[in-house]
Amino acid sequence: MSAAGVTINDVARAAGVSKGLVSLALNGRRGVAEDTRERILTAARDLGWTPNPGARGLSTRRAYALGLILRRAARTIEVDPFFAAFIAGVETVLSERGQVLVLTVVPDRAAEERAYERLAADKRVDGFLLTDLLADDARIGLIQRLGSQAVSLGAPADGSPFPVISRDYDSGIDDLVAHLVELGHRRIAHVSGDERMLHGLRRRERFERATERAGIEPVILHTDFSPEQGAEATKALLDSAAPPTAIVYGNDPMAIAGMGVAHERGLRLPDDLSVTGLDGSQIGTYIYPSLTTLDNDPAGWGVAAATALLRLVEDGVAADVALHPARLVVRASTAPPTAR
Structure with missing residues (x-):
């Protein structure tokens, strides 16, 4: 009531x-x-x-809540628009059904494991939304042992008994590299994200394959997806003996940080340096120049993941969901290179 x-x-x-x-x-x-x-x-x-979640839970043995545990540094969550949009998508589904999201941010693996165990033991959630999948992700087995349910964003490397929400980035990355090559770029660098995370690793591997097919030797710098490290990687690239004419960043916040470094150096974007992101945040449309990237629709991820997890909790079964492939969005941050 x-x-x-x-x-x-x-x-x-x-x-x-x-x-x-x-x-x-x-x-x-x-x-x-x-x-x-x-x-x-x-x-x-x-x-x-x-609805009264407590009363409903007593009668149905449901928590009427989903769990999202993020093991990331607070600074990366603060500046990454993906999570805000993703959570908004989840809440769109839950609010319609009188359910809630339990969000927990943890600093390390031990704290992460304790959070899963605590929420499952206290029956505070009916299932978990898994993001930032790792190459060797212990969470799948942990959630199975806890007798809970889950839906993952992306396919785990070793498979999963839980539904998977996926989006194909391969064709988008291929198109992005082809776009830069067609503009005339031959020195293309990639500022990669945290490669302990499968999406960071897979994006870098696809970028390397695309550049190799184009006959280009890529330059790779590894970061943790944070704007701070994106900025430092940009400085290192611009200070190198053969600076790139184009940089592809592992996410849009790093690309925006890199553009700030380039502006401070007096470079004209995109004439002196083309810049792209890879995950389509809306903020990229409002910066100067507007950011070329791949569309990603984080809110759509949230809607699909929450819908699938609720179906799994309520019906005991839910199908995998393949979202539309990430497509190239060409904006003003890419252009043919000019001689510096």
């Missing part, structure tokens, strides 16, 4: 359906026509009805 005293019976009367159908719709279960579900959700919103 909400603070206003509205009950599920009131929602049923307003929508012109049975109480049981309201329960199915509000819990996101199958067996409700989409137009009927929308009518019920609209009636609930109009009446200001909100």
